[in-house]
Amino acid sequence: MDNQKSDIIYFFLIIFIILALPFGISAYDRHVWDKRTPKDAKIFDLTGNTHKGWVLGSIDAVDVLTGSLGLKKFNPPVIKVQKGDLVVLKLTSSDVVHGFSLKDFGVFINDGIQPGRPRTVSFIANKEGRFTFSCNAICGSYHENMTGTIIVTA
Ligand SMILES: [Cu+2]
Missing domain, CATH: 2.60.40.420 (Cupredoxins -  blue copper proteins)
Known part of the structure; x- marks a missing residue:
C-alpha cells in the first residue's frame, strides 16, 4: 500500500519536472542573456x-x-x-x-x-x-x- 502511494508521488514528480524544465531553461537563458548584454x-x-x-x-x-x-x-x-x-x-x-x-x-x-x-x-x-x-x-x-x-x- 505504502509502495503504491510513493509510486504515484514519484510519477507526478517526474511529470512536474518534465513540464517545468523548459520554463526553467528559458528563465535561466533570459537571466544569462540579461547579464551578458550591456x-x-x-x-x-x-x-x-x-x-x-x-x-x-x-x-x-x-x-x-x-x-x-x-x-x-x-x-x-x-x-x-x-x-x-x-x-x-x-x-x-x-x-x-x-x-x-x-x-x-x-x-x-x-x-x-x-x-x-x-x-x-x-x-x-x-x-x-x-x-x-x-x-x-x-x-x-x-x-x-x-x-x-x-x-x-x-
Ligand atoms: Cu537561410
Missing part, C-alpha cells in the same frame, strides 16, 4: 525562415509546422540605429540551418545557425548608410531572398 545595446531579434526570409521578432513553432506563415511573402526587415550604437542581433532559425553575413561590419556566422540554438552577433555601428545583411548558408530555393537592411543615421 544595458545601452540596441537589441534585435531576427528569425530565419526558408519561406519568409529574415523576420523581425520570433516565429512560433506552430506556425512553421502548420504552414500558416504563407508562402513566398518576403518582407525584408529594416533595422534603424544611430551611429555609435552597439547593435546586438539575436539570430534564430525557425526551420533549417541558416547563416548570417553583414559584410560592411565584418560580421559573419559561417558555422550555421541551428534551429533551437540562437546565436548572437554584435558590432558598433560606426558608419552611416544603408547596409544589407543576408544568409550565407544555402538554405533552400528562396535563399537569395533572405536579406534585410540596417540603416545607420547620424
